[in-house]
Amino acid sequence: xxxxxxxxxxxxxxxxxxxxxxxxxxxxxxxxxxxxxxxxxxxxxxxxxxxxxxxxxxxxxxxxxxxxxxxxxxxxxxxxxxxxxxxxxxxxxxxxxxxxxxxxxxxxxxxxxxxxxxxxxxxxxxxxxxxxxxxxxxxxxxxxxxxxxxxxxxxxxxxxxxxxxxxxxxxxxxxxxxxxxxxxxxxxxxxxxxxxxxxxxxxxxxxxxxxxxxxxxxxxxxxxxxxxxxxxxxxxxxxxxxxxxxxxxxxxxxxxxxxxxxxxx
Amino acid sequence: xxxxxxxxxxxxxxxxxxxxxxxxxxxxxxxxxxxxxxxxxxxxxxxxxxxxxxxxxxxxxxxxxxxxxxxxxxxxxxxxxxxxxxxxxxxxxxxxxxxxxxxxxxxxxxxxxxxxxxxxxxxxxxxxxxxxxxxxxxxxxxxxxxxxxxxxxxxxxxxxxxxxxxxxxxxxxxxxxxxxxxxxxxxxxxxxxxxxxxxxxxxxxxxxxxxxxxxxxxxxxxxxxxxxxxxxxxxxxxxxxxxxxxxxxxxxxxxxxxxxxxxxxxxxxxxxxxxxxxxxxxxxxxxxxxxxxxxxxxxxxxxxxxxxxxxxxxxxxxxxxxxxxxxx
Amino acid sequence: xxxxxxxxxxxxxxxxxxxxxxxxxxxxxxxxxxxxxxxxxxxxxxxxxxxxxxxxxxxxxxxxxxxxxxxxxxxxxxxxxxxxxxxxxxxxxxxxxxxxxxxxxxxxxxxxxxxxxxxxxxxxxxxxxxxxxxxxxxxxxxxxxxxxxxxxxxxxxxxxxxxxxxxxxxxxxxxxxxxxxxxxxxxxxxxxxxxxxxxxxxxxxxxxxxxxxxxxxxxxxxxxxxxxxxxxxxxxxxxxxxxxxxxxxxxxxxxxxxxxxxxxx
Numbered sequence: 035x036x037x038x039x040x041x042x043x044x045x046x047x048x049x050x051x052x053x054x055x056x057x058x059x060x061x062x063x064x065x066x067x068x069x070x071x072x073x074x075x076x077x078x079x080x081x082x083x084x085x086x087x088x089x090x091x092x093x094x095x096x097x098x099x100x101x102x103x104x105x106x107x108x109x110x111x112x113x114x115x116x117x118x119x120x121x122x123x124x125x126x127x128x129x130x131x132x133x134x135x136x137x138x139x140x141x142x143x144x145x146x147x148x149x150x151x152x153x154x155x156x157x158x159x160x161x162x163x164x165x166x167x168x169x170x171x172x173x174x175x176x177x178x179x180x181x182x183x184x185x186x187x188x189x190x191x192x193x194x195x196x197x198x199x200x201x202x203x204x205x206x207x208x209x210x211x212x213x214x215x216x217x218x219x220x221x222x223x224x225x226x227x228x229x230x231x232x233x234x235x236x237x238x239x240x241x242x243x244x245x246x247x248x249x250x251x252x253x254x255x256x257x258x259x260x261x262x263x264x265x266x267x268x269x270x271x272x273x274x275x276x277x278x279x280x281x282x283x284x285x286x287x288x289x290x291x292x293x294x295x296x297x298x299x
Numbered sequence: 300x301x302x303x304x305x306x307x308x309x310x311x312x313x314x315x316x317x318x319x320x321x322x323x324x325x326x327x328x329x330x331x332x333x334x335x336x337x338x339x340x341x342x343x344x345x346x347x348x349x350x351x352x353x354x355x356x357x358x359x360x361x362x363x364x365x366x367x368x369x370x371x372x373x374x375x376x377x378x379x380x381x382x383x384x385x386x387x388x389x390x391x392x393x394x395x396x397x398x399x400x401x402x403x404x405x406x407x408x409x410x411x412x413x414x415x416x417x418x419x420x421x422x423x424x425x426x427x428x429x430x431x432x433x434x435x436x437x438x439x440x441x442x443x444x445x446x447x448x449x450x451x452x453x454x455x456x457x458x459x460x461x462x463x464x465x466x467x468x469x470x471x472x473x474x475x476x477x478x479x480x481x482x483x484x485x486x487x488x489x490x491x492x493x494x495x496x497x498x499x500x501x502x503x504x505x506x507x508x509x510x511x512x513x514x515x516x517x518x519x520x521x522x523x524x525x526x527x528x529x530x531x532x533x534x535x536x537x538x539x540x541x542x543x544x545x546x547x548x549x550x551x552x553x554x555x556x557x558x559x560x561x562x563x564x565x566x567x568x569x570x571x572x573x574x575x576x577x578x579x580x581x582x583x584x585x586x587x588x589x590x591x592x593x594x595x596x597x598x599x600x601x602x603x604x605x606x607x608x609x610x611x612x613x614x615x616x617x618x619x620x621x622x623x624x625x626x627x
Numbered sequence: 628x629x630x631x632x633x634x635x636x637x638x639x640x641x642x643x644x645x646x647x648x649x650x651x652x653x654x655x656x657x658x659x660x661x662x663x664x665x666x667x668x669x670x671x672x673x674x675x676x677x678x679x680x681x682x683x684x685x686x687x688x689x690x691x692x693x694x695x696x697x698x699x700x701x702x703x704x705x706x707x708x709x710x711x712x713x714x715x716x717x718x719x720x721x722x723x724x725x726x727x728x729x730x731x732x733x734x735x736x737x738x739x740x741x742x743x744x745x746x747x748x749x750x751x752x753x754x755x756x757x758x759x760x761x762x763x764x765x766x767x768x769x770x771x772x773x774x775x776x777x778x779x780x781x782x783x784x785x786x787x788x789x790x791x792x793x794x795x796x797x798x799x800x801x802x803x804x805x806x807x808x809x810x811x812x813x814x815x816x817x818x819x820x821x822x823x824x825x826x827x828x829x830x831x832x833x834x835x836x837x838x839x840x841x842x843x844x845x846x847x848x849x850x851x852x853x854x855x856x857x858x859x860x861x862x863x864x865x866x867x868x869x870x871x872x873x874x875x876x877x878x879x880x881x882x883x884x885x886x887x888x889x890x891x892x
Contacts, residue, residue, distance in 0.1 A: 044423055051420070055411040058452070065803040072810030076819050080666070086825065089674040133372045134407040137400050139392035140424050216651025223658035230662060234669050295374045295388065 041144060052151040066154025070114065074162060077107055080229050081166075092233040093263065097173035101260075102231040104166025105190070106253040111159025113197050113225070119147045120201065121218065124208030132294060143287045147202060176260050186256045192276045193252040199279035200249060201225065202287070209290040228253040248275045301345035302383055302476065302508050303369065309377035310339040310364050310532075338364040340532040341378070346510065348475075351502045353519030353540075354512040356529040357620050362512040363480050365529065369510070370400045370478050383475055396425060399474035401465050403481035408453045414464035415449045418471055425472035432471065439467050443497055459490025466494070470501075479511040483518055495521045516540075516613055528619050535619045543615045549586035555579050555596060556604040569596055579603075583610070630726060635738035653746055656695050663691045663820070680824040682852060689758045689850040690821050694842060696747050697777060698818030700740060701784040701841045703809075705732055709792030710802040718887065729789060729876065736785055755849065764851040772858055776845040779865045784841040786872035787812070793876065796883030817843030837868035 081103050085096050135145045204221040208214050232250040243250035255272045258264045313335050339361040354362040367373040371387035385394035408417040422432045440446045443463045483491040528536035556579040563575045570584035670676045671684040712718045721728045759765045794801045815838040823830040833839045844861045847853045
C-alpha cells in the first residue's frame, strides 16, 4: 500500500514537471494540439460517413456508434499522454540512456514509460471524446443510473491499463532491433481498428480482437456494458484481460531488459 | 574484506558488421555478420571503504564497462563482484540506495526545468525525508557554489554548472559509494579544478567510497591515492600513481647542455639517446648508473650545464597504454 | 545530370537501410484499408449506399484499395529538410554549387519514391487485374491516363510542398505545423476517403481546389467513376495547378533567397 502511494506521488511529480516543461515551449504545445486535431478529422470522417449512410450496425444505431467512436477518441488521448515514452524507448536503448534509470530504486518500467506526459495530445482528444460520448449517450437514450455510469467508467479504466500493456509490447522489440519505425506504424495501425465498433468486423476477427489480442476490449466494452450487451463472462474477461496483459508486459519487460544489460556497451 | 571486491570480471559484446554502399544495404537486408568484442577480459581488484580510486585508460579500454558492471547496469559474461555486500547486477533496491553514478556524457536532469526540481524528483525516488533533503541540498549547493543557480533552467546552465548539478543530484540520497564516469569531460580547466576540489572534500568529510574514470591523468593525480590502469580490457597497473616509475624500473632523464656541437654518435655510448641538437642532448639512463655516466660525460664533452629528472608520469602511463609493459 | 543521379541513389539507399521497418511500414498501410473495406462492404450490403454516396460498390472498394497507395506515392516529406536548410544555413552550400536547389530536392524526392514504387507497382497491377475481373471498366486507355495523372500528381504534390517548405524564409516556426499540414492535406486530397461522397459544397470544393488532383483524381480515373470528358477537364486542372505552384515556388525562391542573403543566413 505504501508502495502504491509512493508511485502515485511520483506520477504526480511527473505530471507536474511535464506540464511545466510543456509550458516552456508554448508553440510546441499548440502544435501538438493541432496535429492531434488533424488526426481527429480522420476519425470523425468515419462517423460522418455512418451518419450520412444512416445505417445501423447490428444493434448499434449511428448514435451508439458516436458513443463508441467517442470512447475511441478519448482512449487515444489517454494513450497519447504517455505514448512519447514508448516512442523514445528505442532511442534510449541505443544511446544507453537507460543507464541512469536502472540505478534508481524504483521500477525501471515505470520510470521509463511514464516519465513524460504529453498534455497537448490529451487535451483535444479528451474534450472531443467526452462531448461525443455524452452526445451519443443522450441521443441513443442509454441509461444513466449510478450502476451504468460506474460500470462504464470501470471498463474505461480497464481499457486504459489494457492499452498500456498491449501497446508497450511491440516497443520492447527496440531491445533487439535498431529501427522501430515500422513496428510503431503497425501497432498504431492496429490501434485504429477501434475506429469502428467491433460489431462491424467478421465474427472470427472479433474473436481474435477480443480474446487473443484484446484491442477491441479497450473501446468496445464500456459501450457494450452500457447497452446491456455484455454477459457475465464477458464482464469477467473485460476485468481480467488488463491484469493478464499487464503481467505479461512486466514479464517481457524484464526479459528484454536482460538483453540490454548483457548486450549493450 | 573491502567494500568492493572484484574477481575475474569479464564482459563480451556481440555486434553487427555494417557493409557500406547500396550493395551492403541490400546484403544487410537479408544477412548480417556477428562479431564479438571482449570489452573486459579478466579484471580483479578490491577497494577499501572510504578509498578514492581512479580508473585510467585510453578510450574504449573497458573503464566505463567495468564501472557499469559495478553499478549493476550491465551483467558480466563471467567472474564475480560484490559491492557493499550486494551483487550489483541483482539490482536490489537496497543496493541502489547505497550507490550513485554520474556519467559525464549523460544527464539525468530535466532539461527545461530548474535543477532543484530534479533534486526533488530524486528525493521522491529515493524516499529521502524532508529534513535530510533540505540539509543535503543546502550543504552541497554551498560547497559546489551553485546556490544562486538553483532556480535556473538546466538548459541555460553552462556545461560546468550542469555537471555540478548532476553531481549534486547524484548525492541527494547520500550514497556509500559514488561512481563517476568521465565527470570532467569537455569542461574548462577552472570547472575541472572546482569539481576535483569538491570531490576531494566530499570524500574526506563523508568517507564515501569513490571510483572515478577519466582519461585525463590530472583528474586521477589530483584525487586518487591509487590508480588502476586498464587497457584493452585488462588491468595493467594497480597502485599509487607516483610509484609507476618504480615499477617500470627507475630511469632518469639526463639533459646536458654543451658549449659546442657534439657529434650525435658520441652520445650513443652513454645511454638511450632521446633527442639531440647543436646545444646538447637528452639521454635516458638507469637510475643507478646516473653518477657514473654523468662523470664520463663531464670528463669527455664540453658540458656547460646539466639536469637530472624523473620520467614524466604521463609518459610512463602511455607505455602501459601501448602495452609495452604489463604490471607484475 | 550525373550529380542528380548520385543524389537519387543516395535517397534510394537511405530508404533501404532498415530492413524490418521497411517491410512493416508497407504492411501497416494495409490495416486502414481493411477497416475501410469492411465498413464499405457493410454499408453497401445493408443500405442503398450507392445512391447516397454516388460511387458504385466496386468503385468505392477500388478507391479504398488504391487511395492509400497513391497517397504514399505522391506523398512529400522533404519540406522539413527545405525548412531546415533555410533555418540552419544549410542553403549556403547549394547557393555556391552549380546545382539548382529545386531540382536537387526534386530528384531526391523521386529517388526515395523508387522503392515504394517497386513495391506498389505489382500490388496495383494485381488490384487492377482483380477489379477488371470483377467487371470494372478498366481499359488500356484508363491505365495510361491513370499513370499519367499519377506522375502529374507527384509533380503537383512536390510543387505544393516545396512552396510550403519555402515558407520558412518568412515564418520561423512554420516547421512546427508541417505535421498538421501533412495530415490535413492528405485528407483534403482524398487520401483517406473520397471527399466528394459528401456532395454539395464539399464536392465542388474538391473539384476546384488543387489537393484532390494529387490523389483523388488519379484514382477516380482508374475506378471508372469519371468519364473521358471529366478526365480531360481534370488533366486541365492538374496542369494548371502545377503551373501555378511551380511559378509560385520560383517566385518564393527568388524573394526568399534575396531575403536570406540580406539577413545573412
